Amino acid sequence: MRTVTVLGSTGSIGCSTVDLLEQARDQFRVRALVGGSNAAKLAEQAKSLKAELAVVADEKAFEELRTLLAGSGTEVACGRAAVIAAAGLPADWTMAAITGAAGLEPTLAAVKNGKSIALANKEALVCAGDVMLRAVADAGATLLPVDSEHNAIAQAMADKQADQVAKIILTASGGPFRKASLEEIEAATPAQALKHPTWSMGAKISIDSATMFNKGLEVIEAARIFGLTEDRIDVLVHPQSVVHGWCNIRMAA
Secondary structure, X not given: OEEEEEEOOOOHHHHHHHHHHHOOOOOEEEEEEEXXXXXXXXXXXXXHHOOOEXXXXXXXXXXXXXXXXXXXXXXXXEOHHHHHHHHOOOOOEEEEOXXXXXXXXXXXXHHOOOOEEEEOOHHXXXXXXXXXXXXXXXXXXXXEEOOHHHHXXXXXXXXXXXXXXXXXXXXXXXXXXOOOOHHHHHOOOHHHHOOOXXXXXXXXXXXXXXXXXXXXXXXXXXXHHHOOOHHHEEEEEOOXXXXXXXXXXXXXX
16 A cells, blocks of 8 residues: 655645545555645544644644544644654655745655655646745655646656656636636625636635636746746646647757
8 A cells, every 4th residue: 555645635736636645545655734724624624534643734723633633543733843743754745735935845855755755736836936946856756747738738748858858838717807807806896706617616716717817827836846047837727628738849950
């Protein structure tokens, strides 16, 4: 059995990861589940997967978590230091899905194990790309992009022939305001911005997608992961959201 840790298990990507693990219980042993403040969801996941450790970042949620997991055999902890310690537990692979810059330090702790990191936290590469990539190289770890666009590109570049790639294209749905006028955008509410036309995602990424800011972050992430300069990365608005990304190959002379 392979061991796994899920950072951000109560978020959108984390819940999807837990669902997959529940379908393959005989293949994985869960070392740690780390959540933000949703103690009830975290406890439910820990019981279902028989996790060794459950950590809630919000210390105010600790008593609820401890009560819910009493007698379950799952250890419990809380706070920032506990999150980082859980991320550093030896595991064959770690899902890094803590939102924002808060996910950087836990992800770096996981990287030091030298195993596989499924990276859903693009902000770690955006705010500290050189630090992250150097840590990955030093530890001999494997970085696996989880963002659908970058995952598509990684699969397209699986033959490691990056020097033959003229350009990569990331797609964007355009968000809920793609056809809105400037006046409508100026009057837009957070509730409208959260109504993504294609995907069901967490609040932060939904808002970032509504403003197209998320695609800017993804361009930076792509440049870091694939070692490409900005002139070799394009974005195409593709509201059907069928294709997530592709590569243009250099033609032989």
